[in-house]
Amino acid sequence: MNNGSNIIFEAKGITKRFGGVTALEDVDLQVHEGKVNVVVGENGAGKSTLMKILSGVYADYGGQLFFKGEAVHFNNPKEAMAQGIAIIHQELNLIPYLTISENIFLGREIRTPLGVLNTKQMHSKTQALLTRLNCHLSPNTLVGALKVGEQQLVEIAKALLEEAKVVIMDEPTSAISDTEVATLFNIIRALKEQDVSLLYISHKLDELFQIADRFIGLRDGKMVGTLEQAAKATKEDLIRLMVGRDLKHLFKKEAVPMGAEILRVENLNLRINKAHQASAHRLKNIHFKLRKGEVLGIFGLMGAGRTELLETLFGLHAKDMTGSISIASEQVHIRSVMDAIAHGMALVPEDRKEDGLVLQMEIAKNVSLASMGKITKNGVINAKSEMTLAKKFIETLHIRTPSERQHAKNLSGGNQQKVVLAKWLATHPKVLFLDEPTRGIDINAKNEIYHLINALAKKGLGLVVVSSELPEIMAISDRILVLANGSVSAEFNQENAHEEKIMQAATQ
Amino acid sequence: MNQIKNTLLRFQSIIALVALCIVLTLLSDKFLTPENGWNIMRQISINVCISVGMTLVILTRGIDLSVGSILAFSGAVTAGLLKYGVELPAFNVFMEFTVFGAILGGLLVGGCLGTFNGWMITRFKVPPFVATLAMLTIARGATMLWTGGFPITGLGTTFAFIGTGWFLGIPMPVWIMAVLVGLAMFVTHKMVFGRYIYAVGGNESAARLSGIDIKKIKVWVYALAGILAAVGGIMLTSRLDSAQPNAGMSYELDSIAAVVIGGTSLSGGRGSIMGTVQGALIIGVLNSGLVLLNVSPFWQQIIKGFVILIAVILDRLNHPNED
Numbered sequence: 001m002n003n004g005s006n007i008i009f010e011a012k013g014i015t016k017r018f019g020g021v022t023a024l025e026d027v028d029l030q031v032h033e034g035k036v037n038v039v040v041g042e043n044g045a046g047k048s049t050l051m052k053i054l055s056g057v058y059a060d061y062g063g064q065l066f067f068k069g070e071a072v073h074f075n076n077p078k079e080a081m082a083q084g085i086a087i088i089h090q091e092l093n094l095i096p097y098l099t100i101s102e103n104i105f106l107g108r109e110i111r112t113p114l115g116v117l118n119t120k121q122m123h124s125k126t127q128a129l130l131t132r133l134n135c136h137l138s139p140n141t142l143v144g145a146l147k148v149g150e151q152q153l154v155e156i157a158k159a160l161l162e163e164a165k166v167v168i169m170d171e172p173t174s175a176i177s178d179t180e181v182a183t184l185f186n187i188i189r190a191l192k193e194q195d196v197s198l199l200y201i202s203h204k205l206d207e208l209f210q211i212a213d214r215f216i217g218l219r220d221g222k223m224v225g226t227l228e229q230a231a232k233a234t235k236e237d238l239i240r241l242m243v244g245r246d247l248k249h250l251f252k253k254e255a256v257p258m259g260a261e262i263l264r265v266e267n268l269n270l271r272i273n274k275a276h277q278a279s280a281h282r283l284k285n286i287h288f289k290l291r292k293g294e295v296l297g298i299f300g301l302m303g304a305g306r307t308e309l310l311e312t313l314f315g316l317h318a319k320d321m322t323g324s325i326s327i328a329s330e331q332v333h334i335r336s337v338m339d340a341i342a343h344g345m346a347l348v349p350e351d352r353k354e355d356g357l358v359l360q361m362e363i364a365k366n367v368s369l370a371s372m373g374k375i376t377k378n379g380v381i382n383a384k385s386e387m388t389l390a391k392k393f394i395e396t397l398h399i400r401t402p403s404e405r406q407h408a409k410n411l412s413g414g415n416q417q418k419v420v421l422a423k424w425l426a427t428h429p430k431v432l433f434l435d436e437p438t439r440g441i442d443i444n445a446k447n448e449i450y451h452l453i454n455a456l457a458k459k460g461l462g463l464v465v466v467s468s469e470l471p472e473i474m475a476i477s478d479r480i481l482v483l484a485n486g487s488v489s490a491e492f493n494q495e496n497a498h499e500e501k502i503m504q505a506a507t508q
Numbered sequence: 509m510n511q512i513k514n515t516l517l518r519f520q521s522i523i524a525l526v527a528l529c530i531v532l533t534l535l536s537d538k539f540l541t542p543e544n545g546w547n548i549m550r551q552i553s554i555n556v557c558i559s560v561g562m563t564l565v566i567l568t569r570g571i572d573l574s575v576g577s578i579l580a581f582s583g584a585v586t587a588g589l590l591k592y593g594v595e596l597p598a599f600n601v602f603m604e605f606t607v608f609g610a611i612l613g614g615l616l617v618g619g620c621l622g623t624f625n626g627w628m629i630t631r632f633k634v635p636p637f638v639a640t641l642a643m644l645t646i647a648r649g650a651t652m653l654w655t656g657g658f659p660i661t662g663l664g665t666t667f668a669f670i671g672t673g674w675f676l677g678i679p680m681p682v683w684i685m686a687v688l689v690g691l692a693m694f695v696t697h698k699m700v701f702g703r704y705i706y707a708v709g710g711n712e713s714a715a716r717l718s719g720i721d722i723k724k725i726k727v728w729v730y731a732l733a734g735i736l737a738a739v740g741g742i743m744l745t746s747r748l749d750s751a752q753p754n755a756g757m758s759y760e761l762d763s764i765a766a767v768v769i770g771g772t773s774l775s776g777g778r779g780s781i782m783g784t785v786q787g788a789l790i791i792g793v794l795n796s797g798l799v800l801l802n803v804s805p806f807w808q809q810i811i812k813g814f815v816i817l818i819a820v821i822l823d824r825l826n827h828p829n830e831d
Binding site for chain 2 (some may be wrong): 314316337338340341347349354355356357358359360361369370372376379380381383399423
């Protein structure tokens with residue numbers, strides 16, 4: 001008990017593993033009744049996983065949940081909802097072709113005794129809910145016609161229909177405009193008045209002070225502490241709660257003699273035309289240089305434009321970009337991925353299963369996929385060269401597999417990542433882009449990747465590594481660019497890099 | 509135990525084929541004879557030609573519903589060129605065609621229509637189902653226009669050799685089928701183009717990021733499907749010594765059935781030419797057996813439908829984690 005408030009919902013000793021990776025370890029969390037409980041933490045700290053356990057999305061975990069003092073276990077979100085716990089996901093789950101009222105009552109429609117939809121009653125109940133949220137939309141409006149912020153309101157109304165006692169919100173402000181944020185915060189305050197308890201996740205630190213009653217810090221899947229009186233906390237306190245991990249004792253980048261400039265990016269802009277994209281997804285006026293043997297780290301929070309930057313350099317947004325890219329001091333025009341590869345670029349994407357591998361193909365075939373020209377003659381593949389190529393990388397990258405004929409889907413995350421790396425190293429790149437190269441892989445494989453990055457730098461490659469893990473980026477980079485809202489907000493050398501300063505720059 | 513189960517599942521279509529042959533041999537003494545064997549092979553040859561193209565398309569996660577119509581149009585074009593030639597009054601030109609020239613004309617038409625399919629799908633992002641459905645009626649309409657709704661017959665003995673002749677003791681259609689199957693197996697297993705087909709169907713996004721020209725691969729695959737349908741059309745026209753305006757109706761369904769029974773996944777990236785040949789054989793053997801056993805044609809259709817379902821259910825068991 002703190003500040004005399006009741007604990008309505010509590011998690012004790014929650015542990016969750018995905019394969020060999022521990023996402024949460026022995027986490028205790030309390031939701032105080034009628035308060036806005038804010039969970040802060042870096043990307044990958046385990047916030048979303050924890051919320052999914054609390055709301056019944058993940059049913060298998062270690063530890064115990066207590067609702068109003070009683071032990072509970074939810075097998076699915078519906079069971080959690082029945083108890084009064086609702087979650088509003090980062091991605092909204094609404095059907096655009098249905099009206100607000102139809103969406104709210106989806107799966108729990110009110111019927112007349114004859115089994116026909118009772119549209120009138122659903123309409124009036126929806127109207128009541130919307131009024132309660134101070135929203136003046138008609139229940140007959142199609143959801144597809146609403147702005148993202150308004151759609152969020154519909155999700156909240158949906159939660160309230162079930163008399164939710166605890167509402168969990170996962171990064172609700174990441175995709176909405178400032179005025180919509182203000183509206184959302186008013187609603188949060190109103191919900192508080194109505195004795196609804198909120199559990200709120202965000203990394204937009206500045207906004208949080210407007211609504212938070214208490215802060216809960218999560219780091220590396222562990223609970224690191226709470227700030228019970230949000231009003232007295234400062235941004236620095238929060239940053240201290242989020243950062244402070246130490247990877248350096250595991251890995252320290254070796255100093256490598258740097259060579260000539262290999263990549264120069266000048267005045268790079270990316271516009272995104274899609275109507276619903278928030279301005280945060282654009283890139284604005286980005287400049288940087290990369291030398292041979294240098295590892296440039298790019299840090300940013302979700303939505304800062306990290307992935308977009310790499311994709312743009314790699315020719316994926318040729319139509320929407322402006323600016324100049326030079327390789328080895330010569331300006332190049334990259335209109336497609338093929339151009340990028342031809343100029344010696346390589347990109348290991350963030351999501352290896354979606355974008356990196358053809359999962360049902362053998363390792364050998366995945367490894368050769370981007371460099372077929374090197375093992376073919378007149379369009380015919382030299383099977384022997386292909387196997388040799390694969391064997392070489394299995395050995396040098398320590399890919400743990402019974403054979404090069406193993407299907408990629410049967411490998412562990414770390415070994416899959418190495419196969420993607422092998423595919424790109426086979427093209428003999430000059431510049432290697434790595435997007436979250438250690439996401440979702442175990443600590444040993446992570447270390448192997450760090451050493452590999454170092455070895456590649458030594459060989460004279462220029463590397464750009466995007467990571468949302470602060471200790472990681474600090475350990476492996478010679479230089480760090482911080483992205484915030486699509487622009488470079490700060491640059492650090494290895495000597496003057498400081499966790500709290502970086503986080504400060506990222507949360508601007 | 510698991511090992512045995514896995515092996516059984518992997519060779520399901522061969523096992524099914526052998527079992528089917530054994531049962532039919534026991535039930536009818538006319539089944540296991542050389543004549544019936546060649547009959548079955550000749551009958552499936554056209555379906556196999558089309559299905560080779562269909563397999564390539566389905567491997568890229570597409571579908572081609574237009575093959576039956578393209579078959580009819582290409583066959584009719586070949587027959588028309590051969591019999592009547594082409595007259596262009598505006599230029600005061602009249603062209604006659606040799607058998608070779610007429611065949612080339614038919615193949616060209618098939619290739620063009622297939623390319624058009626591919627262009628619609630890649631340039632305008634028309635879903636393959638819709639683009640080829642449109643082509644199904646376009647090519648059928650074109651066939652009707654070209655023939656005026658009447659068969660073109662009397663195409664000469666040289667042309668008839670393609671569909672009815674024998675060479676070294678083997679029927680010509682079987683030769684054509686064997687050569688095409690061999691080529692397709694070489695392309696899919698040994699050539700970069702084949703590898704890219706699997707990559708595009710297996711994971712289009714990863715293929716794009718690997719620098720593969722997805723659009724080029726897809727256009728080529730639909731063009732090949734068109735050309736192979738034309739080959740089928742020419743074989744059919746030659747065998748019947750007649751180009752029928754309604755030839756090839758619902759052939760696309762038999763072809764998709766052969767591909768699916770052969771274990772190629774409709775979600776792309778997995779399957780093989782050899783599997784498709786086995787699928788076509790199963791359908792051919794079943795058809796022949798049911799005819800020999802005097803099963804009514806109505807029941808034949810029902811049985812064929814269930815065979816497709818069973819094949820797909822077995823395939824599901826084999827690959828439980830795909831959607």
